[in-house]
Amino acid sequence: MGSAAPRSASLLLLLLLLLLLRAEQPGGAELTFELPDNAKQCFHEEVEQGVKFSLDYQVITGGHYDVDCYVEDPQGNTIYRETKKQYDSFTYRAEVKGVYQFCFSNEFSTFSHKTVYFDFQVGDEPPILPDMGNRVTALTQMESACVTIHEALKTVIDSQTHYRLREAQDRARAEDLNSRVSYWSIGETIALFVVSFSQVLLLKSFFTEKRPISRAVHS
Amino acid sequence: MAGVGLGPLRTMGRQALLLLALCATGARGLYFHIGETEKRCFIEEIPDETMVIGNYRTQMWDKQKEVFLPSTPGLGMHVEVKDPDGKVVLSRQYGSEGRFTFTSHTPGDHQICLHSNSTRMALFAGGKLRVHLDIQVGEHANNYPEIAAKDKLTELQLRARQLLDQVEQIQKEQDYQRYREERFRLTSESTNQRVLWWSIAQTVILILTGIWQMRHLKSFFEAKKLV
Numbered sequence: 001m002g003s004a005a006p007r008s009a010s011l012l013l014l015l016l017l018l019l020l021l022r023a024e025q026p027g028g029a030e031l032t033f034e035l036p037d038n039a040k041q042c043f044h045e046e047v048e049q050g051v052k053f054s055l056d057y058q059v060i061t062g063g064h065y066d067v068d069c070y071v072e073d074p075q076g077n078t079i080y081r082e083t084k085k086q087y088d089s090f091t092y093r094a095e096v097k098g099v100y101q102f103c104f105s106n107e108f109s110t111f112s113h114k115t116v117y118f119d120f121q122v123g124d125e126p127p128i129l130p131d132m133g134n135r136v137t138a139l140t141q142m143e144s145a146c147v148t149i150h151e152a153l154k155t156v157i158d159s160q161t162h163y164r165l166r167e168a169q170d171r172a173r174a175e176d177l178n179s180r181v182s183y184w185s186i187g188e189t190i191a192l193f194v195v196s197f198s199q200v201l202l203l204k205s206f207f208t209e210k211r212p213i214s215r216a217v218h219s
Numbered sequence: 220m221a222g223v224g225l226g227p228l229r230t231m232g233r234q235a236l237l238l239l240a241l242c243a244t245g246a247r248g249l250y251f252h253i254g255e256t257e258k259r260c261f262i263e264e265i266p267d268e269t270m271v272i273g274n275y276r277t278q279m280w281d282k283q284k285e286v287f288l289p290s291t292p293g294l295g296m297h298v299e300v301k302d303p304d305g306k307v308v309l310s311r312q313y314g315s316e317g318r319f320t321f322t323s324h325t326p327g328d329h330q331i332c333l334h335s336n337s338t339r340m341a342l343f344a345g346g347k348l349r350v351h352l353d354i355q356v357g358e359h360a361n362n363y364p365e366i367a368a369k370d371k372l373t374e375l376q377l378r379a380r381q382l383l384d385q386v387e388q389i390q391k392e393q394d395y396q397r398y399r400e401e402r403f404r405l406t407s408e409s410t411n412q413r414v415l416w417w418s419i420a421q422t423v424i425l426i427l428t429g430i431w432q433m434r435h436l437k438s439f440f441e442a443k444k445l446v
Contacts, residue, residue, distance in 0.1 A: 027248045027249075028248075029248060029249040029352070029353065029354070030354075030356075031249075031261050031352075031354065032261060032262040032263065032264070033259070033260065033261050033262065034260055034262070041251065042251060042252070043249055043250070043251045044249070044250050044251065045248055045249045045250070115262065120249065122248075128363035128364075128377060128378070128381055129363060129364055129367060129374060129377060130364070132374065142375055143374075143375060143378065146375070146378040146379065146382060147378075149382055150378070150381065150382060150385070153382065153385040153386065153389065154385075156389055157385065157388065157389060157392075160389065160392050160393075160396075163396070164264065164392070164395075164396065164399075167396070167399055167400070167403070168264065168399075170403065171399065171402065171403045171406065174403060174406045174407055174410065175406050177410055178406050178409055178410040178413070181410055181413045181414055181417065182413060182417075185413070185417035185420075185421065188421060189420070189421060189424060192421065192424060192425065192428060193424075193428070196428040196429075196431075196432055199432065200432055200435055200436065203436060204436075204439060207439075207440070207443060207445070
């Protein structure tokens with residue numbers, strides 16, 4: 001009980017610090033959602049003043065793989081607007097504290113629903129232990145090596161994500177092509193039969209109703 | 220770290236309650252609006268054996284005060300998660316605030332759908348719901364302070380653990396990439412085969428139909444004594 005009390009107390013304090021720090025800015029979201037045709041979907045996030053945020057988005061499946069996107073600041077001014085973009089990246093330093101909203105619109109399309117991926121990052125990545133953030137001394141060589149590796153691995157994971165999205169897009173197109181080949185081939189065969197039967201029937205009808213005029217026969 | 224809880228157990232219990240209350244403020248960050256019976260689905264393309272943790276918090280629109288109420292008891296959200304084969308992995312009703320977790324057993328597109336299942340439909344009529352959502356996948360789902368406390372790791376060891384987790388996630392993603400590429404290759408080869416066989420089949424059908432037409436017409440004209 002004697003040694004357990006201070007240890008669990010320090011654990012509680014640690015968790016408390018963590019929760020308080022979570023109340024501060026760093027954060028972000030990476031989501032993939034479906035956008036039906038003629039629809040618009042908006043997301044909102046509260047950003048503190050002076051914090052830099054970035055929005056990356058990409059259309060994965062659907063139609064011509066394009067979407068409209070706009071970002072508005074808390075006062076309603078449009079700080080970014082693009083139409084029919086396949087993918088883009090937007091960075092901005094928030095001048096005003098408040099709720100920023102970004103919307104994706106598929107209102108120009110009448111029948112294709114789209115799948116959109118976006119990655120909204122606010123501020124810097126939080127340290128994994130709360131008290132890592134407020135160090136007094138410089139990092140040791142081991143620690144700075146760890147930081148370097150961590151940043152490099154984050155780049156690797158990011159490029160893997162982009163590669164995965166591209167591959168998903170290509171694969172969707174390939175599967176679409178695969179099923180289209182089947183349907184069109186079956187359709188063409190049926191059309192072929194229909195046309196050849198009606199050709200024969202039509203020719204026969206020419207020669208059964210009235211007396212033959214010429215002896216030339218088209219085949 | 221000063222010995223804050225060195226007093227009696229009661230003080231620690233109160234602290235724990237305070238922490239629980241702070242925990243109950245739930246996920247912050249990104250939010251969106253959802254209608255009454257609207258279903259909102261998100262897709263996560265993940266390799267297998269990957270853990271996904273989702274936190275959400277809902278707020279209801281108060282029509283009289285024209286503001287979102289901070290917390291609303293009685294609101295429920297139904298969370299449904301489907302794996303790439305369409306099988307339901309998780310289908311549960313949570314309260315107005317909740318946390319759902321699942322681990323993928325097949326690689327691919329998992330679909331996470333949320334829709335509200337409010338018990339207070341009368342108040343809700345024509346209103347909207349604000350949903351705060353946070354989904355963490357794989358390595359991001361790890362709670363490092365908890366791991367540090369459980370395994371008693373130093374700061375450096377914890378950093379190394381984080382790097383190990385990241386590398387593991389990269390490896391899993393690469394395995395998944397191999398699997399996807401194989402699927403892509405199978406689809407392309409299938410298209411190739413289909414184009415080849417259908418072209419041959421259509422040419423054969425065309426020739427046979429032509430032959431049939433000529434023979435049929437020839438016998439028709441012979442019968443009509445035109446030839």
